[in-house]
Amino acid sequence: MIEIRLPTDLYAHIVEDLQKPHEFALERVGFVFGKFDELTSDKSVVLLHQYTAVADDDYIENDNYAAAINSESIVKAMQVVRVKRAEPGCVFHIHTHEHKGRPSFSRQDQQGLPPLIPGFLRSAPKGVHGLILLSHNNGIAQVWRPTAPDRPESSSIVLTGKYMRVWS
């Protein structure tokens, strides 16, 4: 099982950015970075520590997706994680669905987002990578390991810091 740990101050920063209105995009997205450590035979952790917003200009007008972004922004994200290739760096695409309770990936999410993963895996082959989806008070994640690029795992998210929550 993989557990994603997200400090509450980083979470607050991410939520603040994702909630900002955009000129035409219906949703905002971002990239959050972390380190991976395989602790025991049954538990590994992703330790998130940095967030990069997608710049306003990097959104593209598109009728199929609530938030379409250009490849520039993805390249920028991969540069962040590529800086230290020796480290087990992780990159996660993150966005929000506007409701309370446990969210689930939409059909568009399921089609549009997994194609990002092979690029993440190539940029940082020692880490795990994936997708995080937030609601107003909950979140879910899917994680791809380099050893199983075709089989994503559902992961729990733990908020840790000023307060603590487990979303499993």
Add this chain to the structure above:
Amino acid sequence: MMSEDNVANRFDRQKFLGGNAQEQITAFTVGVVGLGGGGSHLIQQLAHVGFQHYVLYDFDTVSFTNLNRLVGATVEDAEKKEKKVKVAERLIKGLQPNAIIRSHQSRWQDEPEDLKTCQLIFGALDTYLGRKELEECSRRYLMTLVDIGMDVHTGQDGIPIIGGQAIISAPGGLCMRCMGFLTDEKLAQEQALYGGIGSRPQVVWSNGVLASTAISMAMNLISGWTGAAEQSLYLIYDGNRMTVKPNRAVYSIQEPCSHFPPEAVGPVIL
């Protein structure tokens, strides 16, 4: 076996913690490092509250000198020099028979991987160095640390003074150095004593106050039941006046922690 009804009714009296508080309690893995006077009280309360996943560390065995304060230990344990982790396991299993417990009769530094699987750790250690190392690990793995400790020293009039503290050191927040609790002077003084902290005075009632304080801090972190915007991070116990009060000096600290940069997480790669 406990019936389903009994299981459901067990936590009736703490429902005020909120709708899914019990679910949250069940989801956490808690670590307790040091299962002596302070740690044994922590174990007892964690088990009553309903935690189900534990990681325990103590290299020591029960002796007769422990019996003035070691919750759960018996004369028989002292006679047969029972492991302190076994006493803690028995205490937990008596209340939570299905609990999953990973025990280590060792220093956590010798077998650290299980500790890192916890989200919340309690430190009940004797030394400043021990606290420093535990805090370093807790920050690298984004775990929240609740540390307790007590101390008896002699005052000016020759009267014993009991003091203690309960401190939360959480990712992104102030650390024990920021709060002025861990200092180079204290660490150097301790080292000069050759780690020879000797047989420090310890009493069951002070350990009980400090453990209760730590658990109340942790329960608010998990459930937010008090609704308070800011949680007290550093509570000072005065065993002579019999009070627990916030360390006011901590409130005036404006700068964020510079000792643990956000990116310093995960394994140390050399």
